[in-house]
Amino acid sequence: MAPILFGTSASVPFRAVLMCAKQLGLNLDVRNVDLMAGEHKTPEFLRKNPMGTVPLLEDNGFYLSDSHAINGYLASKYGKENDPLYPAKDLERKSLIDHRLHFDSSLLAGSGILITKPLILENTKPDAKALERLNNAFRILNSIFEIEKSTFVVGNSLSIADFNIISSLSSWKYFLPCWEKDFPYLKAYLDKMAKEEFYKENLEGLSAFNHLVEIKLK
Ligand SMILES: N[C@@H](CCC(=O)N[C@@H](CS)C(=O)NCC(=O)O)C(=O)O
Numbered sequence: 469m470a471p472i473l474f475g476t477s478a479s480v481p482f483r484a485v486l487m488c489a490k491q492l493g494l495n496l497d498v499r500n501v502d503l504m505a506g507e508h509k510t511p512e513f514l515r516k517n518p519m520g521t522v523p524l525l526e527d528n529g530f531y532l533s534d535s536h537a538i539n540g541y542l543a544s545k546y547g548k549e550n551d552p553l554y555p556a557k558d559l560e561r562k563s564l565i566d567h568r569l570h571f572d573s574s575l576l577a578g579s580g581i582l583i584t585k586p587l588i589l590e591n592t593k594p595d596a597k598a599l600e601r602l603n604n605a606f607r608i609l610n611s612i613f614e615i616e617k618s619t620f621v622v623g624n625s626l627s628i629a630d631f632n633i634i635s636s637l638s639s640w641k642y643f644l645p646c647w648e649k650d651f652p653y654l655k656a657y658l659d660k661m662a663k664e665e666f667y668k669e670n671l672e673g674l675s676a677f678n679h680l681v682e683i684k685l686k
């Protein structure tokens with residue numbers, strides 16, 4: 469039975485999981501959760517995920533929330549052994565991948581969600597402080613690419629951290645109109661990633677996200 473993924477395509481972390489599954493060649497049984505209708509706060513959903521967030525994975529009775537944790541699980545369970553995507557035996561590479569996942573969770577997506585959750589679910593527009601926090605996360609990531617001269621977020625091969633970083637950058641750049649000029653390494657990275665086959669999984673949800681943000685900012 470294919471693992472079930474609960475979520476909605478406009479969700480940034482949900483799309484990170486879609487891209488990861490595509491790269492792994494894994495079929496997911498995707499079930500829509502309507503956040504606007506509060507379907508993630510029903511007692512039934514909260515029993516599966518007390519955090520009340522999407523994405524949520526169900527795999528043979530095992531439940532796991534948080535896109536970063538989900539992608540680690542999927543790559544470990546369904547990926548090839550010692551694939552550079554998330555290599556169990558290459559401690560340094562795996563630790564750097566974990567670092568970028570935590571960077572996304574705490575700083576990049578962390579700042580982005582603090583903008584979009586109040587905007588989309590509570591109609592509260594972002595303030596200067598929230599935008600500065602997001603800009604700072606972009607700045608740090610740009611300098612990582614600049615210092616390391618790497619093609620991907622860790623070295624020169626694709627890892628599960630790329631999926632989170634790609635969905636985050638492609639979505640939250642909306643709020644930073646000068647990002648292409650300010651962060652040229654991020655622009656080059658995202659342009660390159662957009663040509664990859666797995667990136668197609670990002671497209672429909674990204675346009676839903678942009679549309680939703682545009683409406684809410686009016
Ligand atoms: N760190 C989590 C963030 C999950 C998250 O906050 N998801 C949002 C949608 S993008 C959500 O479910 N928000 C509903 C809420 O917080 O009420 C992840 O990477 O999965």
